[in-house]
Amino acid sequence: QSALAQPASVSGSPGQTITLSCTETSSDFGTSTLVSWYQQHPGKAPRLLIYDGSKRPSGVSDRFSGSKSGNTASLTISGLQADDEADYYCCSFAIRTNAVFGGGTKLTVL
């Protein structure tokens, strides 16, 4: 069973660039594993930010970017804004495990 570890909290100042990590703790992200990232504001439904590791859906700002290396996927947010303050979840999908979410990271904009 896959397990994804995310830091509980991260903070940054407006204008900064921050990176959120998502570490696969049972094995490396295989080439067939698809990673997606979601943003969730309090009381709202999650929103897809990144899929297939690094692709952005239409309508998502290019300030959000994703990457994957070995057992870690990353979400980078550049030009941090107040509205970026939210919870962020990574999710991995593979045929053998279906979808697994990380525990989430609370991003605070100082």
Added chain:
Amino acid sequence: EVQLMESGGDLVQPGGSLRLSCTVSGFTFSSYAMSWVRQAPGTGLEWVSAITASGGTTHYADSVKGRFTISRDNYKNTLYLQMDTLRAEDTAVYYCAKGTVVAASRFEYWGQGTLVAVTS
């Protein structure tokens, strides 16, 4: 505009049953895999179940396997989750989410959620 709307959430006693519905519009429902994802109060997201576009294949998280059943009616553009033998730990907001034409490999759009509270 893609829209998903869940309904059916309620207060139910342990051991009880509930059926959630998710009515969609704005895309060709019968072409996409769909999922249910839940979020217990104050906690993170948990994938619950998925179903292929045709409804021919279903998948479940270990925590609900044997108790929950996902299904869909492609003529009514509606996704369902039959929840039986409910436990206190099933208390959560339940979201339906649109997948891709191949699988529920990502959650492209989400509904606003419906609250299920299991308590005596």
